[in-house]
Amino acid sequence: MEDYRMWRHIFKLDPNKPIDDESLEKICESGTDAVIVGGTDDVTLDQVLDLLARIRRYEVTCILEVSNLSAVTPGYDFYFIPMVLNTENPKWLIDYHQQAVKEYGEFIEWEELKAEGYIMLNPESKAYQWTDSKQVTDEDVIAYAQVAEHLMHLPFVYMEYSGTYGDVKLVERVSEELDQSLLIYGGGITTKAEARDMARHADIVVVGNIIYENLNAALRTVHAVHSVEKIKGGK
């Protein structure tokens, strides 16, 4: 399904983690709205190409989340571009992006690129540490989300708890602030109940690590997310 404003559930595959054909088929045929290929570091072109070729056997929408320029290839449906809002180093917010556009601008199909305003919320995660993120209060998070929507007009705000389950109340508060930007929640989902609780407030729920730990549990999150209505939001 390519109308991303309708998406509710996404699986995120880590190019650095092996996945066998049977498991990949179950992920792609699960009824999820899209599959993201993305990891923080050590993502190689070979891994990104391998997953692209294997996911393309199925009809599911396929997204590359760009974390390093040497691992970008044509052929994905969308390219999601992380911009880290709570970083202390502007290279993760804007500088790598400016350099990438300077170098590859003529090859870019802008319609395929979607910026994600990341708010890193798990200080223990690799993504948080890699991007020099800083700790934030709940009020900071809400203000970052408002900046993303009203000043930056980003299509997505991503509350990233990678590796740990987040704060449902805070996700609800951020959701109440957003009218145009879609709220993505990601981090620590292992059960149907956890998936449902976040799907009540986030527009899109991303499920990652549990794919590699308990595939059946991961698969159950698809129906769990699709079975609940989002409670509020101007969209």
Ligand SMILES: CC(C)=CCC/C(C)=C/CC/C(C)=C/CC/C(C)=C/CC/C(C)=C/CC/C(C)=C/CC/C(C)=C/COP(=O)(O)OP(=O)(O)O
């Ligand atoms: C030929 C062709 C198709 C050209 C296409 C043109 C194109 C797409 C050009 C790119 C344009 C552009 C603006 C690129 C951006 C360049 C760039 C490198 C930006 C920096 C992005 C960034 C902030 C990366 C930091 C890491 C990050 C936020 C990754 C997101 C994924 C994530 C959070 C994974 C989860 O991490 P975690 O679980 O903690 O860690 P593991 O890796 O262990 O899973």
Ligand SMILES: O=P(O)(O)OC[C@@H](O)CO
């Ligand atoms: O791997 P988990 O903890 O499910 O998080 C999903 C995703 O938000 C990671 O970028």
Ligand SMILES: [Mg+2]
């Ligand atoms: Mg991970």
